Each structure stands twice: as structure tokens, then as C-alpha cells.
Amino acid sequence: MSATLQTWLSAFFTIAIYTLVLYKDNKVFRFAETVMIGITAANGIVLTYHNYIKPVVAVDIIQNHKYLQLIPIVLGLMMYTRFVKPIAWVSRIPMGFWVGVGAAYILVRNPGVFISQITASFLALNKLNNLIFVVGVIAVVVYFYFTVPIKSAPMKGATTLGKAFLLVSFGATFASTVMSRISLLLGRLQFLLQDWLRIAKV
Amino acid sequence: MNIWKRLSDLDRRYYYVVLILVVALPIIKPWGLPIRVGSTTDDFHKTVEAVPDGGTIALAIDYRSDCIVELNPQVTTLFRQAFAKNVKIIMWSNVDEGANVTEPITRAVGQEMGKTYGVDWVNLGYKPGGEVTMKKMVDNFWEGAAYVDMQGTRLEDLPIMQGFNSLRDADLLIDMMAVVPSPAQNYLKMVSIPYGLPMAIGTTAIQAPTEMPFYSSGEYKGMLAGLRGAAEYEFLTKNPGPAMMGMDAQSAAHLLVILLIAMGNIGHLMDRKKRAGAPTGGGS
Structure with a gap:
């Protein structure tokens, strides 16, 4: 058996989590689950701060004087006003900005991927695989065609x-x-x- | 009570125990089942092989500790293949745990193959921001990477980063991913399609069907799918490792699952037949 504390802790938490399915809901499982959620959240916060926020503030804002970087920070902080009722409306401003940018981004970037997928379905029908692929694409598109009721026999067959x-x-x-x-x-x-x-052998 | 009824009424925990035994036995005593390489893995291998000597692979690590079984062997083998032909790797993660879960395995391969951190590869750590960060990495890589690596070392102190100012300076972009929404599809949108940077991915079996259309359409030049993909990749590069060892257990478990599905369906049909034949009760 391994002697390291790390291995023993890992083994304990692995078995603790499996007690839910092999036994039933119990305190050991709850403890392991809570520890995991706590560590994951803390890990995310610490990494974001040390690996991104701190160096960006130190280099971009303090060293390179890129003060425009303060705008997204302020917008981000405005989101937290929703926890203070009298000024909760302020949080709608960054939310509106976010929705606007998101919609524009989708309009600009998504067609590239979407169109290339359509182009990829234009295949030469000289192979069985290609034939199955093209028939499959058309049949599934017909299945999701909801504009008019599908009554004719060929359309019903296709769906x-x-x-x-x-x-x-x-x-x-x-x-x-x-x-x-x-x-x-x-x-x-x-x-x-x-x-x-x-x-078992490694 | 017939056998089908008994099996369907059996506490599901018995099935879990059987599954654990079926998976555990081949780990203790491997069978060495043969491995056949599929086209997705073959294309991934060829795409990495096509990177010129001294070239650079930009590697995004987008998975958490729950997926290390499937993806760590893929990353390890990628490092072995790249280092064997003197290709550099610049890696980072768009997922909080990503950089941490790969740090020990990449260090081990680097040491084993006599490579130097900061010269032959670098781990830039967690870079949040999703698509925004991806776009920044194209416009100004150092700004997108927040000027530091995982340990907080400034990028100007790392020889590998000299002259690498944009993701476009990479010869190949690889995303090892297992999160939703797919960061690989975002890299396609933000980097690969607009700037023509070749891209390949490694992913879990569960996400492979979602990503497969992008491989079929040629946007991903290669794809490693789950533990099976990792085992094929280890086999192709002649680096037998944990993925090849795990395939015996995986195959045994699949046989059990197929058997249970068949038994469940037979039991269901027998039950339906019995009900159809039973006299219907009269009611007032």
C-alpha cells in the first residue's frame, strides 16, 4: 500500500463518493461532496486572481497606463449592484451591453462555421457512404420542417x-x-x- | 417468479458490484487485446507529424480532473511525438483546473526526453475569458496570456515566447477539451476559420459525436476520441501507456453493458407477452 498522505486522501475521497451508489446517501458522501465543491470554487478564484487579474492590472493599467481597461472592470462591478435593491437597476446596464455584444458576435462569427458545415454536405454521390450522408441530412432537415403540416406520402416517408x-x-x-x-x-x-x-502493475 | 422478473427486481447495487469486478479484473491481469487504428487518430498523428522541425504547437487544455483518464494519455503522447521531432509546445487552459492537471505529466515527459521548460515548452496556466481571450491571443498573444506563465514568470524571461506574438505564429492549434459549451468550436470561430490556422482536437468519448461533424467537414484535421483514441495514438507512436492498458477493462465493461441491455430487452418482451396473454380483470 502507498504511504503518501496525498494518495490516502485521494483514496478516501474516491471511496466516499462511491458510497452514494454502492450504499446510500450518507454523511461521508456529503462531506466529500462539500469539500470538493469548496476546493473547486476556491481554486477557480485563486487562479483567476493570480494568473490573470493581478498581472493584467500590474502590466496593462499600472505599467502601460492602458486606462481603457478600467471600463470592463467597472462594468463587471456594476453587475453586483443587483444585490442592493435601491440601485439594482444599475446591473441592467452591463447586462444590456453584454447582450448587445453577444448578439453582434454571433452574427459575425457563427456563419463561418455554419456555412462550412453546409458546404461539407455537398458531396459527390459516387460512394455509398456519401449517399447515406446526403440522404440522412435531407431526411433529418425534412423531419424538422414545421412550417406547413406534412401530409403527402413522400414527405411522411422522409420524416x-x-x-x-x-x-x-x-x-x-x-x-x-x-x-x-x-x-x-x-x-x-x-x-x-x-x-x-x-x-496491479502500473 | 421467473428469472427475468427476479433479474429486473434485483437491487441495482448488485449490478454496480459486478461492473466494478469486470473493470477491475483486466486491470490486475491485462489480456492484451489487439488495437486497430481508426482514421480520426491516424489523421491526428499525421497532422502533428506535418509540423516542421522547430515549429510550434499551440495547445489549449480545456478539461478538468474528471476527464484525466481519457485526456491525460492523449496529452502525454502528443508531447512525446512533438518532442521526438523537436517541435515546441505553448500550452494554456481556458478551464480553471486544466493547467494543473497536465502540469505533472508534461514535466515528467519533458524531463524524460531531456527537454527544458521555457525553451521547449511552456505552461501559461489558466486564462479565463473564453472567446474574448481567444481573440486577444490572435491580436496580441502576450496580452491575451496576461504576460505571465503558470508560475508567475514573466513571458519576456521565457526563450520560447520570443517572437511568438500571435496565435497565427503557431503551426498547429490543438484543443484537448471536455467541457460544454465546446471551446474547440469557439477556437474554430475565433481563430482557425478566420485566420486559416490548422486545428486538431482531442476529446472524451461522450463529446466525440458533437465534434465529429467538424472533423468530417475537414475543419479539424484530426481527432482523438476518448480512451480508445488515446490507446490508438499510443499504439501509433509506439508509446504503450495507461490508455492501451485500460482498453481491456473498457472492452470487458462494454461486453457486460451489451449483455445487460440484451437481458433487459428480453425481460421486457417476456413481460409484455405475459401481460398480453393474461386475462383482463372485469370492472364494474
């Missing part, structure tokens, strides 16, 4: 085919989810058996 393609896609996604979840368990078991108990 049924679209649904079949979607179900295959959901099946693949579900299988990938299983694969990832098994990987999580695998990682913890590798740690417990190899690093902690040392009954």
Missing part, C-alpha cells in the same frame, strides 16, 4: 427516415456516453488498485 437517422445518432451518442462513464470508473479503479493498494 420517418429522418427519425430513423436521428435514433441511430442518439444510439451512437448513448454508446459514447457509456464509454466515457466506464472510463471514469476505470480511472478511479486504476488509481485504487495501482497507486493505492499496489496490487
Whole structure:
């Protein structure tokens, strides 16, 4: 067995978290969950401050006198006014700015990715894979066509085919989810058996 | 009570115990199942191989400690392949834990291959801001990276950063990611498509279907998908590691899951058949 405190702590918290599924909701699980949430939040705050806010303030504002950088800081601080009722309306200003910039950003940047996806669906129909791909794209688009009621037989057939393609896609996604979840368990078991108990080769 | 009814009524914790045993046994005694390399991994390998000697890979680490099983082997193997052909790596993270979870493994590979921190690779740490930071890194990389690496060392003191003023100075952009919304798709929007910078990704199996359309359309030049992708990559670069070792357990667990799904469906059909055949109760 490993002698390091870090390994023992990791083993304790791993087992504590697994008690929820292998036993039931209990105080050990609650303790482990709370510690994890606390550490994650603290880690995020400390890293953001030391690795970004502090050097940006030190270099951009104090050293290089880029005072325009103060504007986003002020906008950010204005968000907190929502906690003070009489001046809570102030928080709407940065929110409005944020929504405006966000919408403009989506309009400018998203078409590049969107159009390239459309272009990629224009394939030569000389391979079975390409044929399946193009038929699948059209059938799924028809499935999501809600403008008019679909009554004609060809359209109904296309929506049924679209649904079949979607179900295959959901099946693949579900299988990938299983694969990832098994990987999580695998990682913890590798740690417990190899690093902690040392009954398996590394 | 028939066997199907008993199995469906069995406490689910028994199934968890069986799953744990099925995953644990191949870890203790590996079987060495063969690995076949898929096109996504092959393309990823070729894309890294195409970076010229002395070139630079910009590497974003966008995952947390929950995904180290799938993504740490991908990062380790990437470092081995890049260092073997004298390619430099500038890495940072858009996710708080990202830089921390890769720091020990990248240091270990660097030491093992005789590489120097700050000359052959650098870890710039957590850089929040999402798309804004990505855009800044194109316009002025040092400003986007907030002028310091993970340890607080100023970028002017790091030889690798000399002359690297924009993400466009990189030969390849790689995002190792496992968060939602996808930072890789943001890098496509903000950097790769507008500036023509080749991009590849590594991701978890759960996110692979979401990212696959961008590989199929050629926007990602290569893609490592989950532990399987990591194992294929280790196999291709002849660096057997934890991913290849884990594939036996992964395969065993998949067999169990397939068996349980089949049993569940058979049980459901039997139950439906029994109900259909049962006399319906009369009511007033």
C-alpha cells in the first residue's frame, strides 16, 4: 500500500463518493461532496486572481497606463449592484451591453462555421457512404420542417427516415456516453488498485 | 417468479458490484487485446507529424480532473511525438483546473526526453475569458496570456515566447477539451476559420459525436476520441501507456453493458407477452 498522505486522501475521497451508489446517501458522501465543491470554487478564484487579474492590472493599467481597461472592470462591478435593491437597476446596464455584444458576435462569427458545415454536405454521390450522408441530412432537415403540416406520402416517408437517422445518432451518442462513464470508473479503479493498494502493475 | 422478473427486481447495487469486478479484473491481469487504428487518430498523428522541425504547437487544455483518464494519455503522447521531432509546445487552459492537471505529466515527459521548460515548452496556466481571450491571443498573444506563465514568470524571461506574438505564429492549434459549451468550436470561430490556422482536437468519448461533424467537414484535421483514441495514438507512436492498458477493462465493461441491455430487452418482451396473454380483470 502507498504511504503518501496525498494518495490516502485521494483514496478516501474516491471511496466516499462511491458510497452514494454502492450504499446510500450518507454523511461521508456529503462531506466529500462539500469539500470538493469548496476546493473547486476556491481554486477557480485563486487562479483567476493570480494568473490573470493581478498581472493584467500590474502590466496593462499600472505599467502601460492602458486606462481603457478600467471600463470592463467597472462594468463587471456594476453587475453586483443587483444585490442592493435601491440601485439594482444599475446591473441592467452591463447586462444590456453584454447582450448587445453577444448578439453582434454571433452574427459575425457563427456563419463561418455554419456555412462550412453546409458546404461539407455537398458531396459527390459516387460512394455509398456519401449517399447515406446526403440522404440522412435531407431526411433529418425534412423531419424538422414545421412550417406547413406534412401530409403527402413522400414527405411522411422522409420524416420517418429522418427519425430513423436521428435514433441511430442518439444510439451512437448513448454508446459514447457509456464509454466515457466506464472510463471514469476505470480511472478511479486504476488509481485504487495501482497507486493505492499496489496490487496491479502500473 | 421467473428469472427475468427476479433479474429486473434485483437491487441495482448488485449490478454496480459486478461492473466494478469486470473493470477491475483486466486491470490486475491485462489480456492484451489487439488495437486497430481508426482514421480520426491516424489523421491526428499525421497532422502533428506535418509540423516542421522547430515549429510550434499551440495547445489549449480545456478539461478538468474528471476527464484525466481519457485526456491525460492523449496529452502525454502528443508531447512525446512533438518532442521526438523537436517541435515546441505553448500550452494554456481556458478551464480553471486544466493547467494543473497536465502540469505533472508534461514535466515528467519533458524531463524524460531531456527537454527544458521555457525553451521547449511552456505552461501559461489558466486564462479565463473564453472567446474574448481567444481573440486577444490572435491580436496580441502576450496580452491575451496576461504576460505571465503558470508560475508567475514573466513571458519576456521565457526563450520560447520570443517572437511568438500571435496565435497565427503557431503551426498547429490543438484543443484537448471536455467541457460544454465546446471551446474547440469557439477556437474554430475565433481563430482557425478566420485566420486559416490548422486545428486538431482531442476529446472524451461522450463529446466525440458533437465534434465529429467538424472533423468530417475537414475543419479539424484530426481527432482523438476518448480512451480508445488515446490507446490508438499510443499504439501509433509506439508509446504503450495507461490508455492501451485500460482498453481491456473498457472492452470487458462494454461486453457486460451489451449483455445487460440484451437481458433487459428480453425481460421486457417476456413481460409484455405475459401481460398480453393474461386475462383482463372485469370492472364494474
